[in-house]
Amino acid sequence: MDETPRWALPLLFAGQAQKEVFHNEALVLIDALLHGRAESADAASPPTDPMPGQCWVVAAGADGGWTGQTGAVACWTDGGWRFVPARAGMMFDIADRGHRIFHDGAVWRDGAVRSDGLYHNDERVVANRQGAIAGPEGGAVIDVEARSTLLSILGVLRAHGLIGS
Structure with missing residues (x-):
């Protein structure tokens, strides 16, 4: 076995020539994957002027330097594009979407x-917090059980931060 099983990081061996090449390749891949952040997951073509360290999740229909890499994470390095195949559990914050x-x-x-x-x-299932809802009051006929139920519901919604007080 000459690479790690999950991320295919190159392993070093005793007596191996140019160990720094393998070590540096592993560091580049770790740098791309650790606390992952990508510029976009909607681009199918490589950007024209990427900066070293920037990554993208390659969208369907990949072309140019990304041909055949749909779904992979493409990272620009001093040595060109590095691609990491997607695996279950991989997470990236996506800059242009504003979420993970x-x-x-x-x-x-x-x-x-x-x-x-x-x-x-x-x-x-939960939207942005809305303004306060007034509790029930007044009316010609007061139904104590209904008022109590409504106040309990409002209390729970407020306690969970879903509506204001």
């Missing part, structure tokens, strides 16, 4: 926490 994506073992998916709310199966 993760790989489920088959495809990249948007994360649950996004700037406009909390999502479950790509359906927003």
Whole structure:
């Protein structure tokens, strides 16, 4: 075995010539993957002027220098493009989306926490916090049980930060 099983980082061997080449290659890959951040996951063509250290998740229809790399993480280095195949559990913050994506073992998916709310199966289930809702009061007939129930619901919504007080 001459590479690590998960990320294919090159391993060093006793008596190996030019160990620094293998060591540096491993460091470049670690640098790209550790606390991953990518510029976009929607680009299918390489940018014209990338900076060393910038990464992209290659979108479908990849062309140019990214041909055949759909779904991989493409990182620009001093030595050109380095590609890391996606694996289950891989996560990247995506700059132009403003939220995290993760790989489920088959495809990249948007994360649950996004700037406009909390999502479950790509359906927003919690939106931005709304203003306060006044508690029930007044009326000709007061239903004590209904008022108590409404106050309990409002209390829970406030306690969870879903509405203001």
